[in-house]
Amino acid sequence: MRQPHPGASAKIPLIIRYAVLAVFVVGALFPLYWVFVSSIKPNADVFKTPPVWTFSPTLGNYRQILGMTNSSAGGTDFVRYAVNSTIIAVGTAIPSLLLGTLAAYGITRCRVRWGGRYLTAVLVGRLVPPAALLVPLFVLFTTFHLIDTQLAVIITLMCFALPFVVWMMSGFFSELPPELDEAALVDGCSRLGALFRVILPISAAGLVVTGLFVFLGGWNEFLIPLVLTENNAQPIAVAIQSYVAGFNVQWGPLFAASALAFLPVIIVGALAQRYLTRGFTSGAVKG
Amino acid sequence: MPRAGDHPARGTARAMATKASGRWGKQTGKPSRRDHRAALFLALPAAIVAIGVIVAPLFYALWLSLHRTPLVGGSVYAGFSEYSQVLHSGAFWASIGVTAEVAVPTIIVELILGTTLALLLQNLRWAGTIRLLLIVPILLSPAIVGADWSVMLNRSTGIINYFLGVFHLPQESFTATASTALPTVDAIYAWQNVGFTLLVITAGLASVSQELVDAITVDGANYIQRLRFLLLPLLGPLFAIIIFWRFVTLVEDYGLVGLLTGGGPGTSTTTATLYLYNQLTAGDNVGLASAAAIIIALMTIIVGMVLARIALLNKQLRERGT
Numbered sequence: 001m002r003q004p005h006p007g008a009s010a011k012i013p014l015i016i017r018y019a020v021l022a023v024f025v026v027g028a029l030f031p032l033y034w035v036f037v038s039s040i041k042p043n044a045d046v047f048k049t050p051p052v053w054t055f056s057p058t059l060g061n062y063r064q065i066l067g068m069t070n071s072s073a074g075g076t077d078f079v080r081y082a083v084n085s086t087i088i089a090v091g092t093a094i095p096s097l098l099l100g101t102l103a104a105y106g107i108t109r110c111r112v113r114w115g116g117r118y119l120t121a122v123l124v125g126r127l128v129p130p131a132a133l134l135v136p137l138f139v140l141f142t143t144f145h146l147i148d149t150q151l152a153v154i155i156t157l158m159c160f161a162l163p164f165v166v167w168m169m170s171g172f173f174s175e176l177p178p179e180l181d182e183a184a185l186v187d188g189c190s191r192l193g194a195l196f197r198v199i200l201p202i203s204a205a206g207l208v209v210t211g212l213f214v215f216l217g218g219w220n221e222f223l224i225p226l227v228l229t230e231n232n233a234q235p236i237a238v239a240i241q242s243y244v245a246g247f248n249v250q251w252g253p254l255f256a257a258s259a260l261a262f263l264p265v266i267i268v269g270a271l272a273q274r275y276l277t278r279g280f281t282s283g284a285v286k287g
Numbered sequence: 288m289p290r291a292g293d294h295p296a297r298g299t300a301r302a303m304a305t306k307a308s309g310r311w312g313k314q315t316g317k318p319s320r321r322d323h324r325a326a327l328f329l330a331l332p333a334a335i336v337a338i339g340v341i342v343a344p345l346f347y348a349l350w351l352s353l354h355r356t357p358l359v360g361g362s363v364y365a366g367f368s369e370y371s372q373v374l375h376s377g378a379f380w381a382s383i384g385v386t387a388e389v390a391v392p393t394i395i396v397e398l399i400l401g402t403t404l405a406l407l408l409q410n411l412r413w414a415g416t417i418r419l420l421l422i423v424p425i426l427l428s429p430a431i432v433g434a435d436w437s438v439m440l441n442r443s444t445g446i447i448n449y450f451l452g453v454f455h456l457p458q459e460s461f462t463a464t465a466s467t468a469l470p471t472v473d474a475i476y477a478w479q480n481v482g483f484t485l486l487v488i489t490a491g492l493a494s495v496s497q498e499l500v501d502a503i504t505v506d507g508a509n510y511i512q513r514l515r516f517l518l519l520p521l522l523g524p525l526f527a528i529i530i531f532w533r534f535v536t537l538v539e540d541y542g543l544v545g546l547l548t549g550g551g552p553g554t555s556t557t558t559a560t561l562y563l564y565n566q567l568t569a570g571d572n573v574g575l576a577s578a579a580a581i582i583i584a585l586m587t588i589i590v591g592m593v594l595a596r597i598a599l600l601n602k603q604l605r606e607r608g609t
Contacts, residue, residue: 047444244438
């Protein structure tokens with residue numbers, strides 16, 4: 001992204017632009033720095049005011065939440081929560097990307113007239129707040145004995161991710177010239193062949209962005225697993241509650257657990273960063 | 288037969304991420320039967336899953352809302368009595384008010400700051416890196432963000448109040464006082480999500496053609512005029528899309544406000560989603576909770592569709608105008 005951007009640039013001196021941006025970067029990242037620093041502070045230093053800036057770092061909080069100490073009852077099943085978060089995030093992303101992409105391809109590339117109505121229906125489905133469905137979902141999954149399983153959370157989250165995938169992917173697909181799949185069909189591809197061999201490879205950036213957001217949504221979701229899981233299938237985002245519940249806030253473990261929950265999504269986000277801007281770029285602006 | 292490109296919802300789909308090059312216009316041919324079958328086959332699985340887990344539960348909630356279900360004994364048909372009870376409840380309307388007070392200022396602040404940041408980053412050498420740093424918060428779990436901020440905003444031991452003290456500013460109780468709790472919630476939402484506007488607007492700015500900018504510059508437009516008459520109008524549909532998605536995600540969020548304030552003090556930060564959750568977990572009247580769920584779902588759908596329409600209308604007007 002090195003070519004000069006249009007519209008640039010105001011006659012604001014570079015130094016001021018960098019200064020303003022620096023303030024915002026500090027504002028965005030200081031809380032995360034603080035979470036991390038507090039997580040490696042000795043217990044006695046965590047909530048001192050004024051804060052202790054120099055201390056001997058310790059991994060005690062991490063040991064505690066990973067259950068590597070037997071000193072306290074706070075030793076929790078953090079590893080299990082992390083595994084659950086991973087299963088839920090990946091388990092939501094893959095099927096919703098697959099089904100959503102198929103649907104998006106069908107309605108944008110097959111020249112059907114109900115495509116618009118399908119998209120509107122999908123949109124309305126997305127607008128139903130998950131909180132409104134909690135009782136029915138609880139009853140539904142109780143009936144099928146799926147309460148406190150990752151599957152229940154995955155099925156639910158997938159449904160709320162699907163509309164997003166369909167909308168994003170139809171945006172990307174409808175950009176491509178129709179000659180592309182026509183050529184593939186003439187060459188003897190099936191519809192699915194045209195999708196997987198021709199259309200998907202050139203929509204890779206869109207697929208990555210969409211997939212990233214669905215993955216993040218699954219990893220970070222709170223309300224659905226709060227209601228549908230108890231202990232066995234609980235992800236980190238829900239388990240984090242136990243450190244702040246009631247009057248006994250466990251600061252150190254809270255910050256350590258936060259840091260561990262933040263780490264994977266920051267890495268994934270950094271890896272996908274060049275797609276992030278390009279994925280949305282695909283156009284929307286005329287001119 | 289209307290051209291495929293004129294279909295309203297397709298217009299919206301394109302508004303999400305397409306160049307208005309009229310490519311749809313080429314597809315004037317009637318869909319072949321084969322195409323039709325293929326599309327049906329492709330679109331059906333997603334529809335079935337969505338119907339199973341969104342539509343069916345919604346109808347169940349509708350049924351529940353029309354019945355009174357005591358703890359013992361069967362449920363009795365109650366008509367719309369639960370609905371009228373919800374609509375006459377002060378707590379319900381208060382939660383709708385809180386939702387608006389969270390959504391409107393938060394989205395406005397995000398739009399202004401996100402767009403400013405995107406403009407400041409234009410043509411900077413380190414734009415990519417700085418942008419990555421700025422968007423980190425949107426990657427994080429709102430619930431964990433809420434929990435961490437609640438600690439950092441603590442009246443006596445929080446780091447934020449320590450800094451206020453360092454700069455001789457009055458210390459605040461933030462989430463502990465009704466008058467400051469709501470602005471605090473707004474601020475934390477904006478802190479976490481300003482990066483979304485930044486991303487979308489960056490993408491939008493990058494796709495404005497250099498020729499247009501050159502043309503208007505040759506005509507003597509200065510930076511402010513370029514912004515006012517070229518860039519911001521071109522970005523219009525993107526603003527509409529950002530407002531739409533942020534509305535949807537803000538309204539349904541439970542985690543951030545739930546762990547930051549828990550809806551308190553009192554009910555000063557109880558949004559519609561928190562109100563619903565409280566109703567449901569109180570558990571004494573499933574019918575009432577379901578009626579509230581249906582009403583809130585309807586309100587969300589209506590506002591959401593209006594916002595989607597604006598995004599679409601914007602797009603169509605511009606297509607016609609140029």
